[in-house]
Amino acid sequence: MLLVAALAPLVVLATTVVADPNAIPNSPISISLPITKQINLTGTFHPSQRDQNRWMNLLTGGQASTSEITEVPLTYSIIAYSANIGVGDPPTYYSLTVDTGSANTWVGANKPYSKTKTSVKTDDFLNVPYGTASVNGTEYEETVTIAPGVAIRQSIGVASNSFGIYPFDGILGIGPKYLTLDTLFPDNTSIIPTVTDNLYGQGKIEQNLVAVSFEPTASEPVIDGELTFGSTDSTKYTGDITYFPITKTLPSGRFWGVDASFIYGNAQGKKAPVTILDTTAGVIDTGTNQIGLGTDAYNRYVDATGAVYDENTGLLRITPAQYENLQSLFFGIGGRTYELNANAQIWPRTLGVPGGEKDSIYLVVFDLGSIISLDLGFIAGQPFLERYYSVFDTGNSRVGFATTPFTYADIN
Template identity: 50%
Template sequence: MFPAASLLTTLLLAMSIAASPVEVRDSPITLPIARRLNTPSGTINLLEHDQARAASLKNVGTSTLLSPTEAVSYVAAVGVGSPATTYQLIVDTGSSNTWVGANTAYVKTSTSVSTGQPVTVDYGSGSFSGTEYTDTVTLGSGLTITAQSIGVASTSTGFTGVDGIVGIGPLDLTEGTLTNEQTTTIPTVTDNLYTQGIISEMVVGVSFEPTSTTLSTNGELTFGGTDATKYTGTLAYTPLTTTYPASYYWGINESITYGSTTILAETAGIVDTGTTLILLASNAYTKYQSATGATLDRTTGLLRVTLTQYDALQNLNFNVGSNTYALTPNGQIWPRALNTYLGGSNSYIYLIVNNLGTPSGEGLDFINGQTFLERFYSVFDTTNARVGFATTSYTDATTN
């Protein structure tokens, strides 16, 4: 027989193992995603779009929802119907409804079923309204979800060059979007993948790579697990924050330092594929501007540094739990080859860190947007209520 102490140790170890979330790796369900710059007027205003989205995110419960940045978006080809029509949909972790019809009209097939329910989502700088259908949705190489709720837009604004959104945010974000059912939620794509037995864990892995072109297939969604070929080292997880309103989204707690200087003490914010820039509470943004010596560029609204100041930039460190994710100087600047799409000058160096527009202490004090996610692999894990990060081969890239 085991001595009592050994038995207790064994039991405690077993309990510890049982309580630890099991990581699902190398899911076969992958969906390529492409970064697209939409410039209908020749230039884009990143800051205007991102700040409009941030304001809508913070006002959850008073304004309807939030706005994915249509100026710079990550887009996936998603099939709807049987035979499927392919739609170019923005991939958005900050909203959860999936809908089509902004550009390419919805094509009804034998799998299309109207529920007759009106559906409306106001995204701050865009919106859609129409009718809810259920239909077959195809992701990647022939993987299908049956009876997925989708919105079919009769009207939409703010979605130039794309057909709608595939929402991979938390389920609660769908509440109230059915006009006649204000307390009803709608199962998301991730929910249905799980309930229909296509994936065994409600996990989405997201890989982006830095790019200096206006249209590039430089990303991948992995449903049901993670793709170990897309990151280096070990994935580290942090629990979702309980601080409102960040807790309504993929919210986490982190602190941010520039070099060894703290510019934002530990607080709640969100990780968001629908925001392009990294946005910091206004007091942290002021500290960052002062530390870098950057000046405000009135044309673009972005901070600008000289070549000498760029050479002196220090790492911007995102401290999450016991882990630090260092954004290198090159990772803190907009790709210089794309300066003119901002209305800027080829000879300038613009920073991708900007002002959230409100001070810290309001429950959503930072947004780690696309420019953060292009340097770190991310995992959105509903099953275990956590977000994970890992370094990639592009964490220290000098492509900008």
């Protein structure tokens, strides 16, 4: 089952930022790009395995041992957000999955790349392993169209071989640009500016940032999200945006990483709050389907919720009675707390769980496993981003969060 919502036309907006002592000054120029949530549950369903493999490969540059990586079927189920990006002149539009965990932008996985008068082949070859996907090919200098009348020169990869990307045509990498180091050959010392960097550097936007709006899926059809380059869209969030510095702890600091803690339950709950994870470095990531915790923290979460591991799905399973007692999971960062209520912690019931039990409810917290040895405490993936508006601010080396109309919604 592949669900795809139609994209609205791309538009250039003038946006404002809610008054906040931490907020970036208003930008007169920003670009709003609709993104679509695509859900394909027809392949092999094991999202925890997918997310574990993704991060083991991202953290090791594809050098993880075979004992650390579980073989992933080519027909893996996928839940991802995509954007339509034009390449060339006249532009050919490609559906690219939006990824804050990588920084290379490339095309050609499903729709062939079409050379035009703006195509300039470089002397470099591209090779990027993603754990659940990979690409190798040739690097080009190209004209990339983000919105009508908004085009930039951008270094992009063109796939010769790729896997794990279907139904997408490639990846729009909006992670920190230093993640492109060692992805080109023979020039493996080059760092490739991202689309966000080039929009800013070429004068299309006045702030080097991108804001992300995801929304939880309540029912079919799928609800769209939005990327906003250069500023924030105040119609997508409530209250103020609070910003936090990128962690200095590696390897999280190479990504959109922050120092945060997790607590399960609150003083109003039936049980005393449980510290799941003391303040530890982790990563905010659009490409991760769930919320990952290091093994010790994961085990504390399992004990607190009473969940059991389901071999058929790779997810944690609870009964309807346990769901009624499921308390909130609190993400604490910089003195602020971001709540994930019971509905934000479960796999969307409207989508179903392939291979799951009819009367069971499944959670979206998974075990990072051996990744914990790499000093990575957590991954806050799509379930977190669907409840909180997020700003990835390259210019000030920080990330920001704000509540949305979906933060406390009883959706799922």
